[in-house]
Amino acid sequence: xxxxxxxxxxxxxxxxxxxxxxxxxxxxxxxxxxxxxxxxxxxxxxxxxxxxxxxxxxxxxxxxxxxxxxxxxxxxxxxxxxxxxxxxxxxxxxxxxxxxxxxxxxxxxxxxxxxxxxxxxxxxxxxxxxxxxxx
Numbered sequence: 849x850x851x852x853x854x855x856x857x858x859x860x861x862x863x864x865x866x867x868x869x870x871x872x873x874x875x876x877x878x879x880x881x882x883x884x885x886x887x888x889x890x891x892x893x894x895x896x897x898x899x900x901x902x903x904x905x906x907x908x909x910x911x912x913x914x915x916x917x918x919x920x921x922x923x924x925x926x927x928x929x930x931x932x933x934x935x936x937x938x939x940x941x942x943x944x945x946x947x948x949x950x951x952x953x954x955x956x957x958x959x960x961x962x963x964x965x966x967x968x969x970x971x972x973x974x975x976x977x978x979x980x981x982x983x
Contacts, residue, residue: 849880849972852905854896854923856887856916867942867964868911874969887919893926900933907937909962912944917951920944924957939971 853872857863868884875882883903885896900908908927912920920940927933937959944951945961952961962971 849875850904850906851875851880851882851909851972852900852903852907853882853884853909853911854887854920855884855911856913856919858887858889858916858919865911865942871969875972880972893923896923897927897930897933900927900936901930905936907939910938910940911942912940913942914944914948917944917948921955921957924955928957 853868855865855868872882872884881903883899883905885891885899887896910920910924924938927936927938938957939960939962940952940958941962941964946963949961949963952958960971
């Protein structure tokens with residue numbers, strides 16, 4: 849499984865997300881390939897979309913604080929417009945998913961919220977075995 853993780857941190861490059869770092873370590877330990885994109889003020893959507901395609905991602909995960917929610921929705925919408933990414937599973941985790949779970953209804957382009965690092969670990973086996981939906 850190739851997991852492409854996106855950490856928007858425009859204007860705050862000094863931040864460090866311990867949960868995301870732990871998740872990436874566990875995914876790698878379990879044999880998955882992981883790419884982390886730190887999105888700064890200079891990282892445009894074209895570069896991210898090309899990276900996702902070049903990496904041959906099987907799913908995209910966003911670590912999202914609420915101040916980046918609009919950015920995550922916009923980038924997810926752009927992903928859906930790219931041939932080859934239209935059916936890409938997109939998940940959001942971190943503070944926004946925990947504090948505002950009802951906002952998932954705002955974006956049909958996002959497939960689900962993970963309210964903890966364990967959430968993504970729970971859904972991965974379903975994707976690997978080809979199950980389309982995880983409750």
